[in-house]
Amino acid sequence: METITRLGVVGCGLMGSGIAEVAALRGADVLVTESSPEAARAGRRRVEASLDRGLLRGKITEAARDAARARLTVTDDFDALADRQFVVEAVAEHRDLKTGVFAALDRVVTDDEAILASNTSSIPIVDLAVSTRRPAQVIGMHFFNPVPVQRLVEIIPALTTSPDTVARTRAFAAGRLGKETVDATDRSGFVVNALLVPYLLAAVRMVESGSARAEDIDRGMELGCAHPMGPLRLLDLIGLETAQAVAESMYEEFKEPLYAPPALLRRMVAAGRLGRKSGRGFYDYTA
Missing domain, CATH: 1.10.1040.10 (N-(1-d-carboxylethyl)-l-norvaline Dehydrogenase; domain 2)
Incomplete structure (x- = not known):
């Protein structure tokens, strides 16, 4: 199974910044996109402030903080996601906005095997999958707030999601991000x-x-x-x-x-x- 090292995150709000922080701390090359240069700068400040709090509280070392910063890029250039192996969408909880993001990711991400995951907490994953030409690689990956602290991720395959995508997503959540996972069916609200x-x-x-x-x-x-x-x-x-x-x-x-x-x-x-x-x-x- 391919080791996923290049992560993309769409949105650097509360959830997106937490996902980016955890992945960067655990060695991933993380690229986050935001809607504007101002939002990108604010998103990077959010991640760096959280890393600094972790250092002050003794949860990470100065070397780990600096390495995570170096692995993190936050930009307003959506096309920069082209080379990502795994992308997590973490925009606001609105169906039209999320389906638009997935349609755009389908056009931009060049790797045909790349997984496109949504952090939605309630929107059916199949609605997002069918907005792409690669529904077998679309899956739900629901994190909990605050992401650096909460250990759980719900894994939600749609009817269209392949078993290989499910296995790779579980492995990414556990191996790269250090999270515990539970499986959920594609129904609004999932388990939690x-x-x-x-x-x-x-x-x-x-x-x-x-x-x-x-x-x-x-x-x-x-x-x-x-x-x-x-x-x-x-x-x-x-x-x-x-x-x-x-x-x-x-x-x-x-x-x-x-x-x-x-x-x-x-x-x-x-x-x-x-x-x-x-x-x-x-x-x-x-x-």
Whole structure:
């Protein structure tokens, strides 16, 4: 089985930067593309700031940080992905945006054996696969936030994905990235979000109905169920707009009321209260 050394990442936001950081630390040649020169500079700063935090906390050495920096390129030139052996798409959770990225990757990536993976948390992989001429090499590879800390990756083959692509993706996740994997079927929400999202939305509905305060819900789950983080703090970490998009995708597929985004979640997203990234969600982070 070919050793994958050249990784491409599309998008250098919260998830894309984490994927790039982990791969660069573990010896891959990583090229990340962003939508503009400004976004590319911001993305590189995000990765380097995380590497610096790792150094300060004693998790990596100065030599490892410097080597990872040297292996990382962040650019707004999408065509630079042409020579990549494996590309992970990590753009916003919108179906049209993601299918457009996969169609573009199909045109740009020259290696016919290259794997094109999506970090989507809810969009069916087959919808992305059929936007390319190589559906056998398209697969879901769902990471968890923050990527440098969370050990899990869900591996999601579509109906069109070849067994060879699945095996190579598992090997890449474990061998190159040092992650643990679980297999999931190509259904919206996969394994983790199919269980997690209804729980998170139930917490929002409790706040919405006045049944309990956010602080009490989180404290109850942290102390009563030994969860490391309560559901509303977790939503603030994930990003409320991301949670809404995932819930909408799952509701579209299953039409189950427990997947429908509560009105309060929609109002908070409309108001720009997206969680930690905006400084305000269920909690205030401006201080």
